[in-house]
Amino acid sequence: MSLKMKPSLTHPSATGKCHAPALSNAYHPSRGIGRSTIWAVSLIYSFMLIASLASAASITVSSDLQAAINAAQPGDTLLVAPGTYEKISIGKSLNLIGNGAVIQAGERDACVNIEASDVSISGFLVRNGFYGIKLNNVRGCTVANNTVIRCTQPGIALLFSDGNIIQGNNASFNGLGGEGWYGIYLSNSNDNLILDNVAYGNGAYGINLFPSCSNNTIRGNVLQGNMYGLYMFTDCSNNIIEYNDLSRNTNSGLDLRFDCTDNLIRNNSMIENVVAGLTLLDSGYNSISGNLIEANGRYGLQIQSNSNGNTIIDNTISDSQTGIFLDSSQNLIYRNKISYNVIQAEDRGENSWNASYPLGGNLWSDYHGSDDYQGPEQNVLGADGFGDLPYEIDSSSLDRYPIMGDQVRQISIIDKALNPTQARVGDDIKVTVRMEALYDLNQLTVRAYQSGEEAKGYGRLVASGDAYQGSFSTALLDPGEYDLVLRVNDVRGFELEETLGSFSVTPRS
Structure with missing residues (x-):
């Protein structure tokens, strides 16, 4: 090879x-x-x-791999025959190519210890060691197309090692004893290429950078089934994180904590993680663009505690409990598609939800305004692709230029009827509602309201053919005018509250 x-x-x-x-x-x-x-x-x-x-020679090895390494000259290639070999240490520039070869070690030893620069190792099954493949204070090495499994510490570790290539490896099921936790681990290592690897089912992290790892490129990796797909901790900056699959992990797909700044995070998939697609904690000034952040449990994007100055653009953030949660300030969020989250966004800081006109804001699936005007103040006749009224995240956070698009209501009422609309105290009012919903409906209730007063009475609607029907009793109401308000939840927790109509109650006699 x-x-x-x-x-x-x-x-x-x-x-x-x-x-x-x-x-x-x-x-x-x-x-x-x-x-x-x-x-x-x-x-x-x-x-x-x-x-x-x-x-430079090519040497075939079928026994005592360490002895062959010791005897080889720098630049030699060792072609390692099928078989099981004990731990090795490489202290000179060599190219090792495995052909069905297995390297294994005791539980406190590294299977492969690389202590020289310009080493290449490929095609091995490495298993059951303390470390799988360990690079220590080296550069210019290539670790490619190996399978590294069931090691106590990281499957592949780079310690104080710069300018190496880690490509096409499977680093899975490592750190399961609670001591090491990593598939691939970088510590104080810069300018490395981490490409096209698989890290699945590791004790905690598919890939972990900690601390002080900069200018690395992490591209095309599949990091699934771990606690965190990619976890960056303490002063990891100016890294490129792109085209990775960071999905189906038990916490977050991607997690940056404590001074992880100026990273480029683009075109990744973060799908069906239990807690969040992407989490930032005390990590600012990152660029987050073009990512698919979908169907994560609690948060699509969670930005916490002094994670200021991030730019969030051109992402799809959908189908989570909360799409974007911000507990930081000075973040810029625009040109994202934010769709079908139970809570689309929550802003506890001071952030910008749109760029200047005409760059615009975000596409919100639950925005249902009109587009009849244009201009920075939306006061010039003529459509411009932005809604005329702002989208309200909360009372102090607005998207001034919500993008018009394929907005669909998650729950909508298409027909409703109250019968009768004039009743005596104690009579029942029959309620019929026809609805459309993206997800199954969980509970439909109705209550009566008078202006400025608390709800009175209670009724429940159940499915009946293509509609929902039920009765509302006026037995607990005083004579007067009332609004009957429907409250409905879908199975994901999204809630709609809407007035069905008005009715009057008169004395019984």
Whole structure:
């Protein structure tokens, strides 16, 4: 198997070339060096380079892998035959290729300990060690297409290691004893590429960065079935997190905590996580764009405690208990599609829910205003794709330019009737309601209200054919005029309260 190192990692083994210093053909009297001497030096250097490249060997190994590593020369390739091998330590630049080979270790040992730069290891099953594959203070290494399972500590760990490639590995079911918890772990490691890996069913984290990990690219990974898909903790900044599947974890898909700033989070899927799709805690100035954040349990996007100055744009945030929860300030939220959440948004800070005109605000599935006017003040005749009235998140938080689109009411009343509308004290009023809903309805009740007073009486509606019907008794009402108000919940908790009509009650005699 041929592996190409990242071109920007400019080690000789990565590029396949060594560059000699530029030599001039000019004559230098003061040094006494002529053109012939320069050509001689160049020729000697070329022979040295050819000899170096020719010395790299491919060696087949079928037993005692550590002995083969010890005997190999830097640059050699070890082709490891099928079989089970004990733990190894690599202290020189080598390329190890497994072909059905298994490396396992005792519960307090690393299966593979990489202590030299420019090492490549691929195609192994690594299992049952304290660490699976551990990189310590190295750079320019490639760990690719390995399966690393059932290790006490991380499956793959990068400690104080920069400029490495971790690609196409399966790091699953590690840390299940409660001691390590990680599929892939980076600590004080920068400028690494973490690409196309799978981390499933680990004790806590699919991928964990802690602390001080910057300028890493985490792309195309599938991080499911962990407690957290990707967890970044303490001073992890300027990372790119893109095109990952961060779904079906028991807490959050993506969680950034404590000074994780200036990260680019884009085009990820965060679906069906138990608590939240994405959580920020004390982490600001991140860019969050183009993500699918859908059907998470409590929150689609949860931004807490001094997570200020984030930009949230072009995301789809839908089908959660609360779509966006903000307990921070100075965040900018626009051009998102916020749909069918029980609570679309909750804002406990001071945030901007729209950009300046004509960039606009967000598309809200429950906005049902009209679009007859345009302009920054929405006072010039003519449609512009924005609702004429703001969307109200709460009394102090408004989206001034809600985007018009495919808004559909989660629950809507299409027909209603009260009979009779004039009753004597003690009579029943028959109530019939026909409704449309995106989700099954859970409970329908009616109560009577007079202006400025508390609700009186109670009735319950049940399904009857294509409608909901029930009776409301006036036995507890005093004579007077009343509004009958319907309250209905769907199975997800969304609630609609709407007046069905008015009726009057007269004395019995």
